[in-house]
Amino acid sequence: MRILGIETSCDETAIALVDIVRTKHTFKIKVLKNFISSQIAVHRPFGGVVPNLAKREHALNLPILFKKLNLGKQKPDAIVVTVGPGLEPALWTGINFAKTISKELKIPLIGANHLEGHLYSFLLSQKVNLKKIFPAAALVVSGGHTILLRMDSLTKWKRLGETRDDAAGEAFDKVARMLKLSYPGGPEIERLAKNGNPKAILFPRPMIREKGFDFSFAGLKTSVFYYLRDTQKYSASDVATSFQEAVVDVLVKKTMRAAKEFGAKSIFLSGGVASNALLRKCLRQESKKIGVQFLVPQIDFNTDNAVMIAVAGYMDLLRKKKYKIFANANINL
Ligand code: KG4
Numbered sequence: 001m002r003i004l005g006i007e008t009s010c011d012e013t014a015i016a017l018v019d020i021v022r023t024k025h026t027f028k029i030k031v032l033k034n035f036i037s038s039q040i041a042v043h044r045p046f047g048g049v050v051p052n053l054a055k056r057e058h059a060l061n062l063p064i065l066f067k068k069l070n071l072g073k074q075k076p077d078a079i080v081v082t083v084g085p086g087l088e089p090a091l092w093t094g095i096n097f098a099k100t101i102s103k104e105l106k107i108p109l110i111g112a113n114h115l116e117g118h119l120y121s122f123l124l125s126q127k128v129n130l131k132k133i134f135p136a137a138a139l140v141v142s143g144g145h146t147i148l149l150r151m152d153s154l155t156k157w158k159r160l161g162e163t164r165d166d167a168a169g170e171a172f173d174k175v176a177r178m179l180k181l182s183y184p185g186g187p188e189i190e191r192l193a194k195n196g197n198p199k200a201i202l203f204p205r206p207m208i209r210e211k212g213f214d215f216s217f218a219g220l221k222t223s224v225f226y227y228l229r230d231t232q233k234y235s236a237s238d239v240a241t242s243f244q245e246a247v248v249d250v251l252v253k254k255t256m257r258a259a260k261e262f263g264a265k266s267i268f269l270s271g272g273v274a275s276n277a278l279l280r281k282c283l284r285q286e287s288k289k290i291g292v293q294f295l296v297p298q299i300d301f302n303t304d305n306a307v308m309i310a311v312a313g314y315m316d317l318l319r320k321k322k323y324k325i326f327a328n329a330n331i332n333l
């Protein structure tokens, strides 16, 4: 099946053309085209994403990227567009564009959940044998969400826990702002962290010992704030690396505890924060220690993209899930 994916939930305008073939125990996913137009430079002066600017940029970029696809006579079998969660004005831009081309080209339109896009991106990591990976512990860490799930099959999952306040990516972005780094903060913190001593400052690990699987990052962020306020001369690299260490510590410990508790056969990592090298390394190491498979997509499929949206739409078809073609800023997994 050939699918055209469209993603405009936040600050990336993305379009992709993907071929998906289901075989007995796996999927063959071939990315034919994958275009992303990033708005980082537009939002950077404001220190975060400005919804109306995002909407304007999506409206400008969508026709350009669509033209670049150069579909010609080869019509895709379906168009998939993100319906949520995300910024409402941004979502609507993608939805309205998708509706127009769906009508013009007479191709069915499917709505996709952005978080399911992240969740299913383990399928983009390597060839997986569906018989061998479930149950899986899946960690979705992005700018808006931090969710730990138990996945029992491709279509059945249960949320074990999520953040009670800031998402992991949001904490990276806010701490970056305190350190006067630019937006988005995650990659900036990671860069700065390379030159620091990760044991220099012992920041708190919120909820690390609590029984459940919820997370909280607001307290950690506040600790960094007080440290910066009360320390006359500090090393920004030490702060960045010690903060990163604390976030990764919590994410890894909780994910591993969940995996051990229910005997996971694999661990999935996805979302923008999954681009973080320390997080990838630690989860990979810990998975190896207990002999489970670790699946994480290549870096450019962690941050927002339309390939994962095409895959999520395909899964909607498989499990007969129909999302309303209507912006729904707050849907969850
Ligand atoms: O999934 P994503 O692209 O967008 C959302 O769905 O939110 O995630 C963006 C988030 C931002 O908060 C960004 O700072 C964070 O992912 N991020 C990182 C890294 N790269 C992106 N956080 C830590 N380390 C990174 N290398």
Ligand code: ZN
Pocket: 114, 118, 142, 143, 271, 272, 303, 304
């Ligand atoms: Zn995302």
